[in-house]
Amino acid sequence: MGTPLGDFVRAKRDSIQPESFGLPEHGRRRSPGLRRSDLATRAGISVEYLTRIEQGRDRNPSPSVVQALADGLSLNATERDHLRYLAKISGGACTGLQRPEPLSRDVRPTVLATLRLLEPAVAFVTNRLGDVLAHTGGFEAVMRGSGLLETPEPNLTRYVFTDPRARTFFADWHQVADEQAFDLWLGPSVETAEWFKAELAPLAGQEFTRRLDRQLPPPRVPLRLNHDTAHELRWHRERLELPRADAQQLVVLLPADETTAEAVERLRRRPGGTLRAIG
Incomplete structure (x- = not known):
């Protein structure tokens, strides 16, 4: 083995x-x-x-x-x-799967304050499992209609592999799927990642399980979203790693072209987008 x-x-x-x-x-x-x-x-x-x-x-x-x-x-x-x-x-790999302590979904007040300062940018706080823990109103405006934020505790990895809408929403779905599966290697802990993979595998099927043994980091390329009202949006992504104890990241999506910037401005003018921490 x-x-x-x-x-x-x-x-x-x-x-x-x-x-x-x-x-x-x-x-x-x-x-x-x-x-x-x-x-x-x-x-x-x-x-x-x-x-x-x-x-x-x-x-x-x-x-x-x-x-x-x-x-x-x-x-x-x-x-x-x-x-x-x-x-x-x-x-020192795990020899057995015991349910680990659930990860804290709390986001530090200073990180939430940083998100407020980023408004109306498209930004969110996540962890390596893909949990969406907090986001700006700009993020909600862009993701509205995709299905990602429709659950009480949204998870990007679970959404990518189990929601059929994700295959349309992400123009390069296979790239995003590779990224989400690879991120599971990076924590937050071996036990937590192994439990998450075992729990998701029966729901996600072969598209997920066949990616779990890939060891090469996928290339980071611009993110392309097929929005139902704004057509294709292109983004550069910046990630800020928060302290290890948090096991969280602050991710900011930056428009990669003028067309995306103009489309996002129109989306922001639609009602309903506010800063949200997801407990």
């Missing part, structure tokens, strides 16, 4: 073209990407040891080995953080 760490190393190695590292082609290969021997040489470890890591037979590589693998794969800063996280959970 593999580990998240081994799966990530193997997937990343398979995604690398040898010539991008200045390595010669060796003719036809049984699998795509970088050979194990190439990565082992770049990382300064033996092929046998790399094989054990990829197959999950070594679950506790030292920090220096993890760093060497990151260097050997030429990981960027985000990928290096993810590699260290996977090394941590692969060595």
Whole structure:
């Protein structure tokens, strides 16, 4: 049985073209990407040891080995953080599923005050499970009619995978689905994420479960929304990580073009949008 760490190393190695590292082609290969021997040489470890890591037979590589693998794969800063996280959970992964303490849905007063200052921008507070914990009136104006905010405790991940309207609302639904599934690897805790995945899987089906073993972070691209009254809206996204104890993020959607900015201004003039914290 593999580990998240081994799966990530193997997937990343398979995604690398040898010539991008200045390595010669060796003719036809049984699998795509970088050979194990190439990565082992770049990382300064033996092929046998790399094989054990990829197959999950070594679950506790030292920090220096993890760093060497990151260097050997030429990981960027985000990928290096993810590699260290996977090394941590692969060595001490949960062996059983017990319902964890529910995450607090409270948003600190100072964060709510920040949201007020952002009005009429499109912004919301979430966590890595996808819970929408608070939002601006601008966010409500844009999301109105999508179905996301129709439940007492809206959750973006659950909405993406279980509400048919999400496939129309998100122009690049597969991209958003990849992002939401990948975020579950990043917390708030291993136990909470595992429980959430086990609870959602029977409802979400194969589109969700087949994404759970993907270890490569999806690219962050502009978000495209098919709005029922404003047609396609395009957004850049900025994320502010709040203190670890909160396990929350402040996300701001910024219009990516003039057409979106003008459409959002029209949506804001519709009645009903106010700052809301969802308890």
